[in-house]
Amino acid sequence: MLRLEEITPDNLSAAVNIKVRPEQEGFVAPVVASLAEAYASRLTAWPRLVYDHDRAVAFIMGNFHPDNELEAFRCGIWRLNVAAEEQGKGDGRFAVMAFCEEARRRGSRRVTVLWEQGEGGPEAFYLRLGFKPTGEMLFGETVGELLLG
Numbered sequence: 001m002l003r004l005e006e007i008t009p010d011n012l013s014a015a016v017n018i019k020v021r022p023e024q025e026g027f028v029a030p031v032v033a034s035l036a037e038a039y040a041s042r043l044t045a046w047p048r049l050v051y052d053h054d055r056a057v058a059f060i061m062g063n064f065h066p067d068n069e070l071e072a073f074r075c076g077i078w079r080l081n082v083a084a085e086e087q088g089k090g091d092g093r094f095a096v097m098a099f100c101e102e103a104r105r106r107g108s109r110r111v112t113v114l115w116e117q118g119e120g121g122p123e124a125f126y127l128r129l130g131f132k133p134t135g136e137m138l139f140g141e142t143v144g145e146l147l148l149g
């Protein structure tokens, strides 16, 4: 029963209230910072809330910028925050797949993500979803790609 919603004045505070576990905070920006970036990059940013019935459970922000000089930023996941108490239920997978569906709809066959290495980080999650490291590092982070079938 998961679905995506756009960010609106009605669900803004639900979005901002999504908090990851304290030990994960070094791996992703707070939602409020991502929404500020989305505002500043509103031609390319794609911020969405994931709902489980009436509960906002996760936030994902993609970036669609086909002519970005960095290939890793042309069609990629920029942020993903699953609420601490909702993790391990498939919400992260749903958010990534929803982003991939949007990417496919826009004609892309490759999506990227950057992740920071480290204990408690999201590497195992992205590998489980089929992302493969490209061998590049950008801003100290691993670049992963997923080719869409």
Ligand SMILES: CC(C)(COP(=O)(O)OP(=O)(O)OC[C@H]1O[C@@H](n2cnc3c(N)ncnc32)[C@H](O)[C@@H]1OP(=O)(O)O)[C@@H](O)C(=O)NCCC(=O)NCCS
Pocket: 020, 021, 024, 027, 028, 078, 079, 080, 081, 082, 083, 086, 087, 088, 089, 090, 091, 092, 093, 094, 113, 114, 115, 116, 120, 121, 122, 124, 125, 128, 129
């Ligand atoms: C990483 C994160 C997005 C995963 O979200 P989630 O909703 O808990 O993940 P899901 O329940 O959708 O898991 C999907 C699969 O990945 C696996 N997985 C998830 N987190 C994992 C981890 N830390 N280590 C190993 N496997 C993991 C799950 O077991 C599941 O595998 P399955 O196919 O065998 O069932 C979430 O933990 C999070 O928000 N972390 C903090 C912020 C962060 O690091 N964001 C990414 C920034 S790039």
